[in-house]
Structure formats: structure tokens, C-alpha cells
């Protein structure tokens with residue numbers, strides 16, 4: 001069975017409460033249950049932290065034994081060379097995801113440090129961005 005981890009970064013623990021007009025009103029925990037039911041043949045793990053170094057620790061910890069990472073680093077996407085370096089250092093492929101279409105938003109959200117070290121980027125499909133990434137990683 002493939003092992004795939006979803007890693008959510010800064011402020012994504014507030015999904016459901018945080019700016020629902022942008023990020024929706026569903027909690028990630030509720031969405032995760034639905035996702036697990038849709039992919040019964042994949043072991044789906046979940047980790048969230050608001051702390052950059054903890055995200056790096058988790059990427060290093062699972063980066064040689066898992067089959068895929070789905071990473072929504074939140075605002076660290078736009079600032080963190082250190083997370084990009086962690087992704088470069090490991091073997092597990094990562095897909096960058098965003099709930100919102102970052103290209104429709106402020107220009108500071110248009111640049112990602114992570115895209116160049118990810119297999120691809122999925123943005124703008126709401127929570128379904130995670131499902132699309134999982135679909136890709138389950139088949140590749």
C-alpha cells in the first residue's frame with residue numbers, strides 16, 4: 001500500500017474558521033475523512049504545523065520512506081528557501097497545493113520557492129486541490 005502524507009503549514013489549522021470566503025467552511029479533519037474513504041488503497045497520513053522548522057523536520061523524517069507528499073505550506077510557500085532545500089534533500093516526490101487560486105490574488109502570492117522542487121502545482125480548486133494531488137500520486 002502506498003504511503004502518502006498531507007502536510008499543511010501556517011494557519012491551515014484554522015480551515016473552516018479562517019476567511020471562509022477564500023478557504024471554505026469545511027474543517028480539514030472533516031475533509032480528510034472523506035478523502036480517506038475515496039482512497040481506501042492508500043495509507044493517508046496528515047501533519048500540520050505553524051512552525052517552519054517543524055515542517056522541515058517532518059519532511060526530513062518521512063522523505064526517504066514515503067511514496068508522496070502533498071504540501072500546502074501556506075504563506076511559507078512564498079518565503080521559505082529552507083523548506084525548498086528540505087524538499088531538494090529528500091527522495092519522496094512532493095506536489096505543491098493551494099486551496100485558493102494564488103494567481104488571482106495579491107502579487108506576493110504569485111512566487112513560490114517550492115514549485116521548482118515539486119513535481120507539479122495544483123491551485124484554486126478549493127479543498128479538491130488535495131484530492132487532485134492524491135489522484136496523481138496514487139497513479140504515479
Ligand code: DQA
Pocket residue numbers: 010011012072073074075076077097098099100101102109
Ligand atoms: C494558501 C495560499 C497562500 O498564499 C496563503 O498564505 C495560505 C493558503 C492556499 O492554500 O490557498 O495560507 O496556501
